[in-house]
Amino acid sequence: MIRGGVHASMKQKIYNVEIFLSSEDDIQKASCNCPKGLDVCHHMASLAIFAHKNLSVTDAACKWSKVKPSQEDTILTAEMCFASSSHPFFPLLKEISEDSVEQFKTDLKACGPTGLGWLLSPEPTINEETVVVDVEQLLFSEEYGNHGDKISFLKEKLSLTKDRIVEVQKLTVGQTNNPAWYIARKHRLTASNFGQVLKACKRGRFPPTLFQTLTGNTNLGGIKQIQWGRSNESVAIEIFEKRHNVKITKSGIWLDECGFLGASPDGIIDDDTLIEVKCPFKYKDSFFSDCLLEIKDYIVSFNGESFILNDAHNYYHQIQGQLHICGKKTCILALWTTKDYLEIEVVKNVDWQTNLNILQDFYLNKYIQYITE
Numbered sequence: 001m002i003r004g005g006v007h008a009s010m011k012q013k014i015y016n017v018e019i020f021l022s023s024e025d026d027i028q029k030a031s032c033n034c035p036k037g038l039d040v041c042h043h044m045a046s047l048a049i050f051a052h053k054n055l056s057v058t059d060a061a062c063k064w065s066k067v068k069p070s071q072e073d074t075i076l077t078a079e080m081c082f083a084s085s086s087h088p089f090f091p092l093l094k095e096i097s098e099d100s101v102e103q104f105k106t107d108l109k110a111c112g113p114t115g116l117g118w119l120l121s122p123e124p125t126i127n128e129e130t131v132v133v134d135v136e137q138l139l140f141s142e143e144y145g146n147h148g149d150k151i152s153f154l155k156e157k158l159s160l161t162k163d164r165i166v167e168v169q170k171l172t173v174g175q176t177n178n179p180a181w182y183i184a185r186k187h188r189l190t191a192s193n194f195g196q197v198l199k200a201c202k203r204g205r206f207p208p209t210l211f212q213t214l215t216g217n218t219n220l221g222g223i224k225q226i227q228w229g230r231s232n233e234s235v236a237i238e239i240f241e242k243r244h245n246v247k248i249t250k251s252g253i254w255l256d257e258c259g260f261l262g263a264s265p266d267g268i269i270d271d272d273t274l275i276e277v278k279c280p281f282k283y284k285d286s287f288f289s290d291c292l293l294e295i296k297d298y299i300v301s302f303n304g305e306s307f308i309l310n311d312a313h314n315y316y317h318q319i320q321g322q323l324h325i326c327g328k329k330t331c332i333l334a335l336w337t338t339k340d341y342l343e344i345e346v347v348k349n350v351d352w353q354t355n356l357n358i359l360q361d362f363y364l365n366k367y368i369q370y371i372t373e
Helices: 042-053 098-109 115-120 135-139 142-146 150-158 162-171 179-185 191-203 208-214 220-244 288-294 314-326 350-372
Strands: 002-007 014-021 027-032 261-263 267-270 273-278 300-302 307-309 330-336 341-347
Touching: 002 042, 014 042, 027 042, 098 115, 135 150, 135 350, 142 150, 150 350, 162 179, 191 208, 191 314, 191 350, 208 350, 220 273, 220 330, 220 341, 261 314, 261 350, 273 314, 288 300, 307 314, 307 341, 314 330, 314 341, 314 350
Parallel strands: 273 330
Antiparallel strands: 002 014, 014 027, 267 273, 300 307, 330 341
């Protein structure tokens, strides 16, 4: 594991970063306490690059275990591999003007989401107090620590009016491209995790991996799947808009009146309808009919006449959570691969609403306890 403190570029603040490596030195997961630490942030990349460039003496092989090299072998030391501070590394043949750099960034942005583009993007700046109550700050405040009835205190401080819910939604439009979205969802239970939580509550078992997911200890093993979904979401949206001659309105995060349950649908079609897009990476070059032959518990099933959403799948709970929290009647689930495209209408199930009580109880009595301990 690599642990370090990374200075924020725009303010006098240090963020705590942890990076966990496999036995083959591959990054397995990482976490940071900055607003974007729930996903992937610049601070994680900075620590990884620093660790790569600055080898610890403890990383050197023990002298008694070294194999004597043959005279023909050339051993490269760390100093040979990396430039020293007295001779800084400069990869370019000449100085580059600021205008050229800005033009390069513009051209790179036109290529869509890229790793280099993300590294070169400016660190987001935002007044966190203008978004919504910071759960972490509240939990570690003196007021919370001294309060006799902590659950009632949290309920009071986190609860939201309907007007405030609409305001937060507008402030967080853009989701992963908006730092306010990360702040609003940090340490709140969001619809994408409802299925996992409800299954854990039904079993009465709450494994550590569940809380690691909820607290945002990012598993970078799924970064390709995440990137694929984000890159192609707009493709599915465009297909839907052309088919139905409508314009999808982008959405931020919708919070329940309790203030700690939330949902971020991919878009709003009209006053009664949401859209949620899924681009399954595993079957990205397949037809959905072929997927059903390979796996029985897939996102969708075929009832003999049409495709329907599998109500045992986590996506079912995600969409029902979105419908109840956003106050909508219907959600269109748009599924896209390079070979196929499906639209499935999911109607709000009024009986599902009892799950909101289960989720609230889990949050107040299990999740909060995990964070504070």
